[in-house]
Amino acid sequence: xxPRGVPAVSKWKLNANDNSISGFISGSSSFKDGEPVTTSPIxxxxxxxxxxxxxxxxxxxxxxxxxxxxxxxIFGIFGSGxxxxxxxxxxxxxxxxxxTNDAEDRKRAAEEAKAKREAEAAAKKEAxxxxKRAAEEAKAKREAELAAKKEAxxxxKRAAEEAKAKREAEIAAKKE
Numbered sequence: 001x002x003p004r005g006v007p008a009v010s011k012w013k014l015n016a017n018d019n020s021i022s023g024f025i026s027g028s029s030s031f032k033d034g035e036p037v038t039t040s041p042i043x044x045x046x047x048x049x050x051x052x053x054x055x056x057x058x059x060x061x062x063x064x065x066x067x068x069x070x071x072x073x074i075f076g077i078f079g080s081g082x083x084x085x086x087x088x089x090x091x092x093x094x095x096x097x098x099x100t101n102d103a104e105d106r107k108r109a110a111e112e113a114k115a116k117r118e119a120e121a122a123a124k125k126e127a128x129x130x131x132k133r134a135a136e137e138a139k140a141k142r143e144a145e146l147a148a149k150k151e152a153x154x155x156x157k158r159a160a161e162e163a164k165a166k167r168e169a170e171i172a173a174k175k176e
Contacts, residue, residue, distance in 0.1 A: 002027055002061030006051065009037065010063035014046045021046060021060065030104055058105040 002008040012023030019041040026033040040054040048065045 002063075003051065006059050006061050007031075008061040008063050009039070011066045012046075012062055012064075013066045014042075020054075021052065021062065023062075023066065025060075056106060057109060 007028035008026050009021055009023040010026065012021050014020075015022055015038070020039050021042060022036070022038045024034050025031045025037045031037060039058065039060060040056045042052045042054050044052065046052055046062055048062055051059060051061050053059050
């Protein structure tokens with residue numbers, strides 16, 4: 001079955017003249033289920049129960065292939081045989097619908113790409129802010145350690161001076 005969010009085309013036929021697919025769509029927000037459509041040309045090979053991508057970027061799941069051959073039968077409306085002008089005239093609404101679907105798919109893809117870029121930019125900005133906070137904390141810690149070290153050195157120097165003064169006082173007291 002079709003992947004979630006990917007329209008399916010059933011009873012489809014590959015149009016050899018332009019490598020497009022004609023069939024009946026389901027699961028599309030742009031078409032009614034069962035509506036005949038013709039896609040824009042596809043990239044790669046088409047086979048039943050596979051996912052195909054059109055040159056414009058749309059994706060379709062191909063269900064069962066149409067039975068029978070030639071351009072007649074139910075696919076005469078798609079103009080795949082190219083025998084009559086009536087057939088090619090009838091392709092215009094489906095082609096326009098496919099173009100609309102492709103345009104909507106491109107717009108949706110562009111919006112998703114924009115949202116992804118914005119999310120990545122926000123995450124990058126947050127990471128930079130976190131890095132800056134960490135650097136500031138590290139700097140504050142180094143400054144506090146330096147201040148504590150200076151205080152300890154001053155205390156040691158005061159203690160040494162007091163000891164020296166005490167010794168000198170003891171020596172002076174012995175002389176007297």
